[in-house]
Amino acid sequence: MIVDADLHLHSRFSGATSPKMQMKVLAQESKKKGMHILGTGDCLHPQWIQEIKEGTPHDGLIEIGDTHFLLSTEVEDEHRVHHLLFFPSFSAIEQFRESIHKFTPNMDSDGRPTLHLNGADIALRAKEADALIGPAHAFTPWTAIYAYHDSLESCYGDMVKYLAFLELGLSADTTYADTIHELHRLSFLSNSDSHSPYPVRLAREFNRLQINDYSWDDIKKALLRQGGRKIILNIGLPPQKGKYNQTACIRCYSQYTLLDAETKKWKCPCGGRIKKGVKDRISELATLHSGQHPSHRPSYLYLLPLAEIISHAIGQSSPYTKTVQSRWNELITAFGNEVNVLLDRPIEDINRVTVPVIAEAIQSFREKKIKIYPGGGGKYGEIELPLGEQDQKQNTQKTVFDY
Numbered sequence: 263m264i265v266d267a268d269l270h271l272h273s274r275f276s277g278a279t280s281p282k283m284q285m286k287v288l289a290q291e292s293k294k295k296g297m298h299i300l301g302t303g304d305c306l307h308p309q310w311i312q313e314i315k316e317g318t319p320h321d322g323l324i325e326i327g328d329t330h331f332l333l334s335t336e337v338e339d340e341h342r343v344h345h346l347l348f349f350p351s352f353s354a355i356e357q358f359r360e361s362i363h364k365f366t367p368n369m370d371s372d373g374r375p376t377l378h379l380n381g382a383d384i385a386l387r388a389k390e391a392d393a394l395i396g397p398a399h400a401f402t403p404w405t406a407i408y409a410y411h412d413s414l415e416s417c418y419g420d421m422v423k424y425l426a427f428l429e430l431g432l433s434a435d436t437t438y439a440d441t442i443h444e445l446h447r448l449s450f451l452s453n454s455d456s457h458s459p460y461p462v463r464l465a466r467e468f469n470r471l472q473i474n475d476y477s478w479d480d481i482k483k484a485l486l487r488q489g490g491r492k493i494i495l496n497i498g499l500p501p502q503k504g505k506y507n508q509t510a511c512i513r514c515y516s517q518y519t520l521l522d523a524e525t526k527k528w529k530c531p532c533g534g535r536i537k538k539g540v541k542d543r544i545s546e547l548a549t550l551h552s553g554q555h556p557s558h559r560p561s562y563l564y565l566l567p568l569a570e571i572i573s574h575a576i577g578q579s580s581p582y583t584k585t586v587q588s589r590w591n592e593l594i595t596a597f598g599n600e601v602n603v604l605l606d607r608p609i610e611d612i613n614r615v616t617v618p619v620i621a622e623a624i625q626s627f628r629e630k631k632i633k634i635y636p637g638g639g640g641k642y643g644e645i646e647l648p649l650g651e652q653d654q655k656q657n658t659q660k661t662v663f664d665y
């Protein structure tokens with residue numbers, strides 16, 4: 263069977279997260295995005311574990327309504343590198359907690375704990391607990407493996423062989439990451455890293471998996487590409503939409519070329535620091551020309567959040583306004599979930615449910631006519647619709663069911 267999974271998010275027990283990050287709310291909201299599987303996030307945190315345990319355990323996953331949760335967490339290592347972990351059971355979580363508790367000051371208070379251990383130490387402890395591990399948002403400039411290391415081995419040492427996946431992060435995609443040869447053997451994950459359950463954030467990136475059952479074993483096999491289980495599609499934002507795509511000042515968001523930033527010694531005239539963008543960092547690390555994918559690599563399909571497209575179409579300042587939400591709701595009520603609206607339903611059907619200007623904006627998205635001003639320095643890329651005169655006759659994007 264084919265299922266959609268967003269495997270990285272945070273509970274309300276992590277910093278800067280919505281108080282609405284509750285298991286029941288996540289189960290409700292994920293359906294509207296068409297997700298079948300979500301990561302729980304933060305599964306080392308005692309109160310969050312209690313809330314997770316209110317769901318029904320089944321084959322290593324937790325069920326609430328129609329949503330299946332994979333036990334997951336993110337941890338920060340001694341170099342501030344973030345790692346994503348998946349666990350097969352509550353007992354595996356308990357074993358891992360015991361193995362790290364001497365090395366963490368905040369496991370009981372912060373959903374994303376800091377560990378005074380390096381990547382290799384954490385991977386070894388993950389292996390002992392039968393957990394899966396891989397680098398989170400691997401290329402972002404603050405808290406990612408390639409912000410501090412030039413290779414996987416530099417971070418994970420001998421444990422590099424145990425890595426199960428690499429998470430691309432919002433500012434990168436498969437085309438970027440496959441220019442680095444050492445990544446070709448790994449499966450890539452595209453996850454939201456969401457801090458709120460709202461449709462603009464939750465499942466803004468996700469993975470389409472081919473599995474036989476909703477179970478830990480099947481998801482593990484899909485990540486490791488075993489027994490016919492696999493990731494068949496990565497789906498997410500165009501990398502330019504991510505907030506660290508370009509090299510830019512973190513105060514005024516002025517963007518720089520790599521050469522320019524080096525000349526200015528990473529200091530913006532405004533006084534702010536210039537941070538290296540994901541695109542430039544990957545070009546430093548690249549060992550291959552783009553377009554050289556390993557044969558197992560699935561396609562990457564670009565999506566933009568529907569609420570954001572609606573807000574631009576009807577001239578609202580933000581995707582969170584009541585007007586946008588009610589327009590979003592009428593489409594989701596009619597067509598079930600966001601993927602159906604954005605990619606799969608005939609535009610005439612959509613036109614019957616919503617106002618013409620929104621249907622036109624969705625059509626523009628399908629025809630790749632939405633322009634993206636790339637993000638950088640912590641500011642998300644901005645969209646503008648439609649592209650207008652430069653309307654090149656590009657091929658329309660394949661529907662999600664073509665994969």
Ligand SMILES: [Zn+2]
Binds near residue numbers: 405
């Ligand atoms: Zn992180």
Ligand SMILES: [Zn+2]
Binds near residue numbers: 514534
């Ligand atoms: Zn500046």
